[in-house]
Amino acid sequence: MFSRKAKRLHLENVSLEKLAEIYGTPSFIYSESKIIENFLEIKNAFSSNPVEICFSVKSNSNLAILQVLANQGAGFDIVSGGELARVLKAGGDPKKIVFSGVGKQKWEILEALKANILCFNVESSSELKKISSLCQEYGYIAPISFRVNPDIDPKTHPYISTGLKENKFGIPINIAMELCNDAHQDSNLRIVGLDCHIGSQITEIEPFLSALQILIDLVGVLSKKGITLSHIDIGGGIGIRYKNESVIKWNTFAKKISTLMRNTSQQLILEPGRSIVGDAGLLLTRVDLLKKNGGKNFAVVDAAMNDLLRPALYQSWHEVIAIREDENENKAEWEIVGPICETGDFLAKGRLLALNEGDLVAILDCGAYGFCMSSNYNSRPRAAEILVTKNKHLCIRKREQVSDLFHLETLKPS
Numbered sequence: 001m002f003s004r005k006a007k008r009l010h011l012e013n014v015s016l017e018k019l020a021e022i023y024g025t026p027s028f029i030y031s032e033s034k035i036i037e038n039f040l041e042i043k044n045a046f047s048s049n050p051v052e053i054c055f056s057v058k059s060n061s062n063l064a065i066l067q068v069l070a071n072q073g074a075g076f077d078i079v080s081g082g083e084l085a086r087v088l089k090a091g092g093d094p095k096k097i098v099f100s101g102v103g104k105q106k107w108e109i110l111e112a113l114k115a116n117i118l119c120f121n122v123e124s125s126s127e128l129k130k131i132s133s134l135c136q137e138y139g140y141i142a143p144i145s146f147r148v149n150p151d152i153d154p155k156t157h158p159y160i161s162t163g164l165k166e167n168k169f170g171i172p173i174n175i176a177m178e179l180c181n182d183a184h185q186d187s188n189l190r191i192v193g194l195d196c197h198i199g200s201q202i203t204e205i206e207p208f209l210s211a212l213q214i215l216i217d218l219v220g221v222l223s224k225k226g227i228t229l230s231h232i233d234i235g236g237g238i239g240i241r242y243k244n245e246s247v248i249k250w251n252t253f254a255k256k257i258s259t260l261m262r263n264t265s266q267q268l269i270l271e272p273g274r275s276i277v278g279d280a281g282l283l284l285t286r287v288d289l290l291k292k293n294g295g296k297n298f299a300v301v302d303a304a305m306n307d308l309l310r311p312a313l314y315q316s317w318h319e320v321i322a323i324r325e326d327e328n329e330n331k332a333e334w335e336i337v338g339p340i341c342e343t344g345d346f347l348a349k350g351r352l353l354a355l356n357e358g359d360l361v362a363i364l365d366c367g368a369y370g371f372c373m374s375s376n377y378n379s380r381p382r383a384a385e386i387l388v389t390k391n392k393h394l395c396i397r398k399r400e401q402v403s404d405l406f407h408l409e410t411l412k413p414s
């Protein structure tokens with residue numbers, strides 16, 4: 001994906017320096033080829049056990065990115081009415097949309113019923129009742145799946161582990177059984193599947209296999225009661241390599257999952273986000289100034305925690321590279337920080353780099369949970385987003401202007 005030509009870093013065939021000149025910084029830059037390659041890697045890994053890949057829209061919800069994936073035949077995993085609107089706008093197939101989330105609002109459920117989505121991933125008995133009564137009132141039959149909480153520790157960051165019994169997500173197995181019975185009797189509902197999502201950035205296969213086994217067992221019990229399901233959805237994808245994590249390969253993953261499913265007739269659904277877009281995007285930022293404090297070197301860049309929240313929120317590690325490489329320059333250890341008034345506003349710590357004021361740096365692996373988690377904190381306009389395809393580049397979201405910051409606000413009449 002990257003190459004150096006005349007010491008300048010390129011993404012596909014486009015120089016990052018040139019992109020900074022044209023679009024300014026900070027900007028999120030994505031490689032279309034890499035997104036497609038990642039999608040096809042998952043799809044091809046499962047070629048003997050066809051899988052529906054429902055891209056997790058919350059990991060990157062830019063319309064053009066969704067469009068690229070829709071054109072590849074991807075389905076989508078949404079968590080809000082806003083995400084539903086984005087997928088439909090981008091040309092996504094509603095019959096391949098699964099709707100996750102622990103707190104779906106009435107208008108969101110109605111929009112999804114109207115769009116005729118694949119299913120609602122139901123997370124509580126209250127939600128089940130809510131969907132059923134909306135169907136009764138408006139004349140729909142809702143396809144539903146139950147999100148089971150399998151009580152499995154995925155050994156990832158606590159903020160992104162979601163399958164432990166004390167998390168807010170999903171339904172305990174014994175209660176899921178009861179709810180399946182209820183739903184089966186309810187003419188407003190049609191049970192089509194079971195799902196789970198135990199967490200994000202999981203790099204080993206055991207937690208996935210344990211969760212899948214629980215779903216398979218439950219499918220078996222339900223089938224004895226005459227409840228037949230058409231799919232099993234095991235949630236988000238495997239993690240990516242940010243630093244030096246060893247990450248299971250999709251081929252191995254697919255083989256083991258398919259083996260476990262060999263006696264089941266249900267279709268497999270996956271909801272990967274990070275593994276499709278994570279390493280396909282970077283954050284391009286410019287060093288504004290250098291300063292020394294308390295024996296530490298700080299490089300203050302024009303991107304900040306409002307652009308990339310992950311380091312501040314999860315203490316996550318992103319590789320940083322200087323765009324203009326010169327091996328003869330002296331390297332030093334740098335804290336890469338933004339201009340925001342928070343000590344938590346850092347992008348990377350202790351990086352050995354040769355940096356000068358005005359240099360460009362790329363923060364890698366920002367394609368997932370990057371722009372979509374950005375905010376206007378400190379009244380900073382949001383970054384631009386650029387899609388690179390071979391030697392072409394396209395602005396897929398304009399940089400916000402200062403006037404965009406308060407166009408929804410009103411002054412009190414004087």
Ligand SMILES: *Cc1c(COP(=O)(O)O)cnc(C)c1O
Pocket residue numbers: 056058059077100101197199200201235236237238271272273274275368
């Ligand atoms: C966040 C999320 C995903 C995507 O997880 P990744 O680790 O990015 O693949 C999938 N399903 C649900 C329900 C989610 O909340």
